[in-house]
Structure formats: C-alpha cells, structure tokens
Amino acid sequence: MPTLLTTALSLYLAWAAALSDSLFHRVWSIALFLFSLLTAAIFNSPVSVSTVPLAVLDLLVFALCIALSPAQLLLHPAKTVDQKDKALDILFPKSDEDKIESLFTDIVAAHGLASNPKTAWESRYKSQSGDKAAPTNKPMWLQDFLPEEELNARIMAFNHNTSWEAYALSKLLHDLGDDLLQELRNTRQTVEEQTRPIIFIGHSFGGLIIKQALVNASADSADDFCRNIRKRACGFIFLGTPHKGAHLTIQGRLKSLFGFWKGSSTNLLEIIGPGSDLNQELHNSFMKYLQTGPGTRNTVCVFEAVKESIWGMPITHVVEKESAVIDGSHKIGVEKTHRNIQRFDSRSDKNYQNILTWIKGWANKAKENALGKCR
Template structure:
C-alpha cells in the first residue's frame, strides 16, 4: 500500500528538518521524508510541511489514520500547537517560491468529487510522483502552486452542495491573495472533472460580486488568465463568450473506466466499462476556440503523470509555461469573460432518494451541467422518487419536458443527472490518505 502523506500546519518560519523531527518526537532511527516546507496560504507568518514517514507514522496518529478523528495536535515548545491532518482541506502550497515580488503566477489545482487534494494528482509508478509538486517545482519554480481540498467523500455524513465548495474556494483564495501585488498576480486554474465545475462556478460568483461589496472576491475573476480542464463535464453550460479573454485548454480521455459497485466494505470498481466524460462534454467549443488535447488514459489517469515523458504532461507544461509569461498588467475581465447562467426552471428528475451520496453535486443541489456520473447513480438503492431542479435554456424547456416523458432520465444520460466522475479499477492504492476513489 502507498505511504500516506501528512500536512503539518503552524510551524514557525525558521523550521528545518531537525526542529521538525524534534517537534514530532521522532527518534534518530525514524525516517521522515519532508516533501516540502512552504508558507501557509492563509497565514504567511507560519509554515506548512508536507511529509511521509518512511517506517510508518508515529503511533499517536493511529486514531487519525483509522478515521476516528480528522486531525491531531502536537505541542511545540515556544510556539503555538502544531496541527497534523491527512485530508488537505483548503489551500496548500506545494513547494517554496522566491520572494513574493518574483512570483510570476498562482496555479490552483482542484480535484474531483470523492478525490483527494494531494493523492488524486499522484502517479501510480514505482516512484509515486506527484507532478504538481515534483515536476512543477523544477519546471515552474517561480509559480506559487497550490492544491485545494474539500470534503466530498462518498461515505461522508456531510450535506455539502456545489455552492459550499465554490464559496470555500473563493474564501481560501481571498485569504491567500491579500496584498495588491497578490491580487493582481495572474491565476491559472487546473480542474479535474467536477473540480473544473467548481472553478467555473467560483469565477461566475466572483464576477457577479460587486467590487463595493467584496473587492477581494471580485478581484479573483479579473486576475484569472487561463484554465486547464481535465475531463470536465461542461455540457449544458451556456459558454457563448466564455473565452474572449480567458485561455482554455481542455483534455479528454479515450479509455473507458470501470464503474463501482456496492460490496461489504464500501465500493469497488468491478462493474462494466464506460466512458466517464465524453469528448463532446469535455470540450467547450467556444467561438474564440480552445486548445484541445486527446489523452490515451481513463478518467482518473488523466491527471496522474508518472514521468515528465508522458505526452499529456508535455502538453500541460507547454501551456503552463506559455500562460506564465502572461503580461503583468492583465486587463479587467468583462462580463463576457464568464458564462451567464441560464434561469433555473423546474424539471422533474427521477434519482435515488436518501440515503444519497453525501456531497454529490447533482443531489440536493441545482447543477449547471448535463453529463452524468452513471456509476454513482447505483451506489444507493432507489427508495423513492424525488424532484430535482436543473438549469436549462428557456427555449428548450418544452422539448425537454416532452423528451422526459419518453426516456428515463437515469438510463438516458440527459440533463439533471449527476456529473460524471470516472475512476480506474479499485486497488489498495486508491485508499491513499483515506480516499477510496481518487
């Protein structure tokens, strides 16, 4: 099984390997692999370490590893308590950067539903490279590269909706971009599957926020220069003028993924094969055009690069380097930068009722897209029917209603279904950091 990765927050600025080992109570023979010590995104006066334990984590972390608690606190002499977690919720910087004035861009990566902020970007090769950290710190050393984590576990008791994830992302970015220099720094988003939907929703909210109400939130969409979408189910969005100023790169998969089925201890990918996100859905096809990249992988492995020699990584870094060289004075984003959401019109959909998949964007929420997570629809038994709402253009309402009478929404893959979330075949490695599906 892959070694688990931990985040240690609240470290003093002068922290080095020795002080960290001492704070964690490690013995001389204990092995610790410090993957990064970087400034905290929300509190630059402290630092955050990302670590692995070579011979297994300390025994005092057992309850957290087994899922009995979400984090663990450690006393550090002369400083505030340290906090250790495995979930990586919020923003986490992946490697140290030069002085703030020399940072060329902020890169923000958002994983998909039921994924892990760190593990979902990690390759499956023998070296288990996490390309956003291991590759970009050498290829883009002047970029502040961050990951965003949120609670969307399939077995979570939470009732999160897409608006919660969106607002959390904006709040974390607001805390990470305080000064005038930071707010004007270009942002490059990277989104995998549902993570791309969270990004787009966040940009819509940022654009619609009046500068007089919250200038920090409004500044986010103005600073956004480009977005790389990996297998994001866009279909159903009104994107007529999305890319007048926003650069778009869309990656799409060409290999089918196995669907999960309920077993005694959760879910395993033992079902049939199907394409999680079709090419039609993964591409925006805006009038101004987009860069499209075909990837010979399934939905999960779209974002798992074992080496720099992977063709998809070559395409990724080529575009990231090009976007990093964006002019420092970005023009203010106009209203046409982000798609306008069509009005919400009630349409009856038949979906499995509670107990539902906690945190799923297509349940207990108004979703702005048409694609499906067909595999997730079978995770819970259909106890009764419910009515849900989705956003569709007014002109298509009547045709949609007629079509709904003839075709079952669950079997047809039409509007209102849960957006797709592909996964590779289940293996013990999928349980990394407590996540069964990345």
C-alpha cells in the same frame, strides 16, 4: 402480528412511493414488503420442491434488507475522510528555502469528486519486472515536476471535501465555489499577490468547482476581490470535467444506498448526471464569463481516450469527449482512463508535456508583464 407487520410495511411502501423523494426509502420499503410477502407465502405453503426457488428468492431479498439496514455500519464500517489540514495547500514554494527571485503567477488545482487530496494527483506507475526506469516513489506532478520548470509560480491545491459515500457534507456546488473564493481571499492578501494572474487546473468535478467560483465572483460585482479574481484568471485546464454530465452516476446512486446509515448523499452526484439542469445552467453562466474574460482561446480541455474496464473488459468512458470539451476550446486527447487522466509519471511524459506547454505559455506572459493581464 404478521397482519399488523404487513400493514405497517404497506403504509411505509405507500409513503415512500408517493411522498418520499429518497431512492433509499423506495428501495428499502419495496425490499421489506417483498420479504414479508415471500416469507408469509413460504410458511403458508406445504414443503415441496416447488417452494425451493421461493425460499432462495426470499433469502436473497432478506440479504438485501440486511445490507440496507443499519447493520451496514457493522458490515462495512465507514472510513473517516482523509483531509489535509489546509483547504488551500501551498505546494510550492514551501518555505524560504525554496529560493525564487519573483512570483508572477498563481496556479490553483482542484481534484475530483470524493478524491483523497493526498493521492489525487499522484502517479500510479506500475513497474514491469526489470524496469530500471521505474520511479521509486509516487511523484505528484504539481509539487514534484512543476517547480522544476522555472515558471516563477506559486502552486496551490484546493483540498475540498466532496466525499459522498459516507459522512457527506450538506454543501452544494455553489457553496464549494464560495469556499474556493474564500481560500483565495485568505491567500492572496498583499497588493503584489492580487496582481498575479491565476491559472486554474481542475480534474473532473474539480473543474466544476472552479467554474462555479468564477461564476460566483462574476455575480458579486460590488466586491473588489471578486472583480480582481474574475480579471486575473488567465487560463483554464479542464481534465475530464463533465461540462455536459458524466456516465456511471447511476451506479454511484445505487452504491449510495448501501451507505445511507453512514451518511451518504447523492446531491453532488446528481449535478453531474446526464441532463442535469444545474450543470447546464452553470455551464451557460461560465461561457458568458469566458466571453468577457480569458476566452476559449485560453481554455484547454483534456478528454479521456481509454474506457473504464470491469474485469478487464472496456465498458465506457466516464466523461465522453462531447461532454469534456468546451466548444471553441483547445482539446487534448489523453490515452488514459478518467481516474488516471490527471496523473503523470515523469517530466518526459508526453501527456504532461502537452499540459506544460500551455502552463508555460501563460506563465511566460505573466513574466513579460507582471502587473498586466494574462491575455
């Protein structure tokens, strides 16, 4: 029986190494095969002090096998994806009660990879003891700050589902770009709405979705709506968007191993990996669009100036400045980590004010010429 088991595991290992392109099958087959060899060696050896390290190693490999097995469903139950009902949520104006004379601009924001759309843009302000100025809630600047700026703009958030640790969808970046276009088609239906310039704001992977949507629209020259979207896009704000890839994707791929039986997928992670051909192709296509569209002069790239920390030790930026900044664009360095670069604590926050300056500039141009292009 042990010989039969070893043979079966050897065949599984050979298949995983030679034919499978799945990292999970490769790692799990090696772990199972190693466990069988170690266990056989222990049982065939006399008990002595020298077998103790072998037994410890065998226990560690056994624990890894269990963690990679379907038992992970019991050890770490997958959480359901917290999605909002509307894929394109109108944050302002919410109703007729929000009195506003005219809307001249649409603002569309897309959050990052696998973020919770309900909290992706919220402040994470940590009050100090006795800090009376600390906010009592967690303000979300898209709906709490921007409406107070008299922008005459409709503000929307694209709540895409890009969860990859569990229940991952079988959607590629191209599909997500199409989803954003479809939601804009559903929302911008009247002639007046279709004449509004659009300001796009994307955090991290959300910026890639925005780029993909514009590239998809540019490719469909026969569609009137797509031509309109391509023409009406008047400004872009990219917050930590990995135009040339991101770090920590290797850690993400390793983490996905422990969610295999919960439906994890690394398809979207691989797009933002360093040296990704798909990401490079997208960027090249988007740059061609920019040359005939708003141009880099109407593109703002925000990069993180604070490294991510592990146990209080600064390790690395998720998206380096060289990757976050498009050549020829306006760049802003924010003294925050990648996970907080899109969060602002108050209207007086200097980082918010830097972003607002550009949004106001584009919105004011739209007011001056409601039916023209925001150039």
